[in-house]
Amino acid sequence: MMIIMKSNATPQQTEAVIAKIKDMGLAVHLSQGVEATIIGAIGETHNIPTEHFEGLDGVDIVQRITQPYKLASRQFHPENTILPIDGFTVGGDEIAVIAGPCSVESRSQILETAQAVKEAGASALRGGVFKPRTSPYAFQGLGEEGLELLAEAREKTGLPIVVEIMSQVQLDVMLKYVDVFQVGARNMQNFNLLRAIGETRTAVLLKRGLSASIEELLMSAEYILAGGNTRVMLCERGIRTFETSTRNTTDINAIPVLKNLTHLPVILDPSHSTGHAAYVSAVARAAIAAGADGLIIEVHPDPAKAVSDGKQSLKPEAFAEMVNQVGQIAQIMGRRLAATQGNVQPLKQGWM
Ligand code: PEP
Ligand code: MN
Numbered sequence: 388m389m390i391i392m393k394s395n396a397t398p399q400q401t402e403a404v405i406a407k408i409k410d411m412g413l414a415v416h417l418s419q420g421v422e423a424t425i426i427g428a429i430g431e432t433h434n435i436p437t438e439h440f441e442g443l444d445g446v447d448i449v450q451r452i453t454q455p456y457k458l459a460s461r462q463f464h465p466e467n468t469i470l471p472i473d474g475f476t477v478g479g480d481e482i483a484v485i486a487g488p489c490s491v492e493s494r495s496q497i498l499e500t501a502q503a504v505k506e507a508g509a510s511a512l513r514g515g516v517f518k519p520r521t522s523p524y525a526f527q528g529l530g531e532e533g534l535e536l537l538a539e540a541r542e543k544t545g546l547p548i549v550v551e552i553m554s555q556v557q558l559d560v561m562l563k564y565v566d567v568f569q570v571g572a573r574n575m576q577n578f579n580l581l582r583a584i585g586e587t588r589t590a591v592l593l594k595r596g597l598s599a600s601i602e603e604l605l606m607s608a609e610y611i612l613a614g615g616n617t618r619v620m621l622c623e624r625g626i627r628t629f630e631t632s633t634r635n636t637t638d639i640n641a642i643p644v645l646k647n648l649t650h651l652p653v654i655l656d657p658s659h660s661t662g663h664a665a666y667v668s669a670v671a672r673a674a675i676a677a678g679a680d681g682l683i684i685e686v687h688p689d690p691a692k693a694v695s696d697g698k699q700s701l702k703p704e705a706f707a708e709m710v711n712q713v714g715q716i717a718q719i720m721g722r723r724l725a726a727t728q729g730n731v732q733p734l735k736q737g738w739m
Contacts, residue, residue: 388428388437389428390449391425391448393512394447404443407457413429413430414430425529456605456609456649458612464650468652473547476623477652478620478678479724484510485512486683487500487511489510490694496722497514501544503688503706504686509706512537512547516532517553519553525695526694541566551570551706552565552581558583575594576596586614586615593607594624608651623642623653623660624656625637627660633663658683659685678720685703
């Protein structure tokens with residue numbers, strides 16, 4: 388339930404409403420926007436008559452949030468959420484470009500890729516160290532050694548790092564290193580993991596499950612938000628359909644649908660949604676034209692030798708060209724590529 392205060396409501400009147408919500412055993416979510424103060428009463432509210440709040444001083448409108456996801460819903464939070472990550476933002480005017488290899492493989496591979504994507508205009512570095520592989524015999528990732536290499540790449544380039552977490556047992560070690568947790572498609576409904584991440588205040592890139600509906604994605608985001616971690620961005624990464632010419636089918640519709648239903652930033656992963664390097668740039672351009680807030684792209688210095696997802700990885704030159712094209716589409720959309728600032732340090736000669 389959403390209680391919208393009158394524009395001239397006093398802080399005491401707002402406090403009185405909050406106290407009443409708490410007395411009823413409900414959680415409170417306060418959103419003080421420029422235009423209005425909105426108090427969310429979160430919990431089992433369906434049996435509570437709106438009249439309970441309508442008569443209180445300073446209350447303007449009491450509305451039920453009809454969607455099953457409350458904190459994620461745009462009804463509840465009409466303004467876009469703009470997430471500050473180290474050096475850039477996601478969800479505002481800037482278009483974030485997260486790029487890097489599917490897996491961290493070696494020191495030279497990650498440092499070379501980090502430098503290349505930074506030079507091409509990326510805003511953050513991705514790299515998997517705990518890999519969700521279909522086969523238990525396939526490369527599973529470098530683990531903490533990979534996190535150390537990513538931390539070194541961040542130090543050298545200034546790019547914040549985005550890393551997939553597969554289980555809550557990895558939480559403590561990941562917290563020491565990462566700027567953004569990636570929750571992969573296979574873990575979108577790992578509710579214990581979502582709850583554990585909800586307890587942190589680290590930003591999260593939550594990917595849509597292989598066959599998950601948009602509503603299920605939003606319900607998963609709700610798990611994280613309900614824990615008090617509001618730093619969530621959503622990622623469309625393609626869904627399973629009958630089509631076999633691409634690895635998955637990019638649900639381009641998901642971008643405007645999500646932008647309509649939620650205030651959370653929405654990004655697209657055309658690497659996993661197409662599965663072919665040749666199609667990545669076209670779909671990346673389409674995503675920005677459709678209103679996405681950013682992209683996550685797999686880049687590898689030598690895709691033929693990549694231990695995972697080489698087929699869909701762009702070479703650094705192709706990535707640079709893609710960033711250039713995306714920048715032009717961003718401009719048409721009245722937006723711009725996120726410039727990396729933050730703790731950028733000058734690159735040293737021969738640091739590889
Ligand atoms: C990845 O980003 O490398 C990955 C495994 O993605 P997804 O969870 O979307 O399959
Ligand atoms: Mn991958």
